[in-house]
Amino acid sequence: MTKLDPRLHAYRPDLADIALQGRVEAERYVSPRLVEVIEPVLSLRKAPRFDAMQLTQAMLGEEVKLFDEQEGWAFVQLARDGYVGYVNANALSPNRRAATHRVAVPSTYMYPEAGLKTQPAVAITLNAQVAVIAEEGQFSRLDNDRFVFSAHLRPVETVEADFVAVAELFRHVPYYWGGKSVQGLDCSGLVQLAFEASGIAAPRDSDMQERALGEELPANALGELARGDLVFWNGHVGIMTDAETLLHANGHHMMVVAEPLRQAVDRIAARHGEITSIKRVAL
Template structure:
């Protein structure tokens, strides 16, 4: 650990750092009263850029930065490897191979786990980033599934219907619009930028006329192209899946492009719409 500059700023260079909670909220400033900008998820490797009292300024692999409470981050001298991932929207880790003792942690979908024993017919034994051991039922986790096609993504996306909208959300505990679309495209091996205003500028996509939009394409909404505020995944048949607080329905849901709210009408909240289609995976 090497300290640079003032005593309130410590830059760590010796260790690897991982999220050890189901998720940690990343904030604009080192305070619980500060706005959330994003989330870092369980077993995600992060870079610690600065420490201030009980807070750390972290950067995720996608380049997003924010302040998190230190308790959610652990340091390791070695890489946290994983062989399985959670396959349910909520998956429980137990301290013992017995559900009657209650959960050790409840993890969101896609959480990576280091499996150290699989002999039991019901349980995987796992070790967490902080080296604590636990157990997860085999019905709640498995090997990482193969990448899906854009057509398959349409059906996959609908398993998340009804999950709450959460500002900055990136997990099955709650998504925001761009976090939801980012997670979906990740199932195809495509890592999108974090925010919708950046996603619309992704050079791997091209603009297409709305009347040529296909299932799996992205549909963006905003005040103008320079003020993009929302994104969803087109499903076909004039429908798209997304998450939003609009219409007093703060959850993942399916809407129609012909609905006034999403029509791009000059008097709608989002008078601008744009369709974008993936043309390159590089």
């Protein structure tokens, strides 16, 4: 059998998604249960341990396919981008809501009352989904009896007009492997969350994004780049904010920075190689 990418296909030697029966070998095949993330930000890990590598993150309200649960760990696949891994089972709920709004700012708070001084306040981040049941002054009451400042929410069907402008909101956010929130993110996480806010489906990892996003430009197009172009290296991606400036989360600065593209190209080439492709995405 052809080996399927385990990042995007739920299978292990002992069990697999029933949709993969006949494509992978496993002791048993199971149908997933649909559950929902109830933590503000949930780490999806490579193995069922808290010290295992973080692969990506899921946000509050995100739908998850649950295949197996053992000793407090759930083997899941994120419905939004198909990524597979392990999460804390206590952060999932079978009680799925009909989300009405999404968080449209890098971060905001859920308060116990419709007042900015009330505690405890819980931070939620861009692209989290919530269910609004009433309006109280400047605040929206959620179905969990918490309140969010209404101006920080948008109806789930509305999207941002410019994914680059979304990404620019995260300048100076710390680099964090597998992260995709204002608390920390990596290069492909920045691209994905900006695209999600703009209504564009994007894969999680940079190699997937390089294959799936945009139209490829010629290798000699460095002098003709435009806002929104994506520049790829082996294992890295950045977003052009204009013809000369690259915005990217990177391990050199350990945060999201905007720097001259030529400067980034020279530095990255010395350690990791040359640009592998440039992709143009319509704004």
